[in-house]
Amino acid sequence: xxxxxxxxxxxxxxxxxxxxxxxxxxxxxxxxxxxxxxxxxxxxxxxxxxxxxxxxxxxxxxxxxxxxxxxxxxxxxxxxxxxxxxxxxxxxxxxxxxxxxxxxxxxxxxxxxxxxxxxxxxxxxxxxxxxxxxxxxxxxxxxxxxxx
Numbered sequence: 001x002x003x004x005x006x007x008x009x010x011x012x013x014x015x016x017x018x019x020x021x022x023x024x025x026x027x028x029x030x031x032x033x034x035x036x037x038x039x040x041x042x043x044x045x046x047x048x049x050x051x052x053x054x055x056x057x058x059x060x061x062x063x064x065x066x067x068x069x070x071x072x073x074x075x076x077x078x079x080x081x082x083x084x085x086x087x088x089x090x091x092x093x094x095x096x097x098x099x100x101x102x103x104x105x106x107x108x109x110x111x112x113x114x115x116x117x118x119x120x121x122x123x124x125x126x127x128x129x130x131x132x133x134x135x136x137x138x139x140x141x142x143x144x145x146x147x148x
Contacts, residue, residue, distance in 0.1 A: 033062070033066050039065075049061050049064045049065060049068070052064045091126065094126070094127075095121075095126045098121060098126070098127070098128040101128070101130075102120055102121075102128065102130060105130065111130065122139040122141060122142060122144055122146065123144070123146075124139065124142050124144040125139060125141050125142035125144065127139065127141040127142070129146075
């Protein structure tokens with residue numbers, strides 16, 4: 001038998017039967033969980049999730065996993081803060097590198113004149129669009145609409 005670390009305290013969660021939904025104040029609506037994420041987990045993790053369901057803490061694996069993911073993110077907030085800061089630096093450096101490369105291409109004469117009159121970078125994600133066809137309408141990196 002595996003030894004599990006202690007669970008963080010569970011928030012008070014009344015059963016969500018039909019009678020509760022009808023009397024629930026809309027200000028206390030549970031958070032929306034409309035995003036679907038497929039994931040493969042090990043047998044031990046699945047047994048732990050099923051244990052929470054069998055104990056009556058959650059009705060579904062989806063509810064249990066959503067709770068555990070949220071708690072994991074809260075518990076490792078410092079890691080997410082560091083990753084966010086690092087990603088901002090990476091985006092800034094990538095943008096500077098793209099600008100430098102575009103200038104170098106112009107200086108060397110490698111830039112298609114027609115393209116240089118259009119978008120060279122995506123206005124939303126800042127990624128270099130220089131090597132892509134001039135008539136693209138959507139950024140292939142972030143999906144933003146391009147052009148006029």
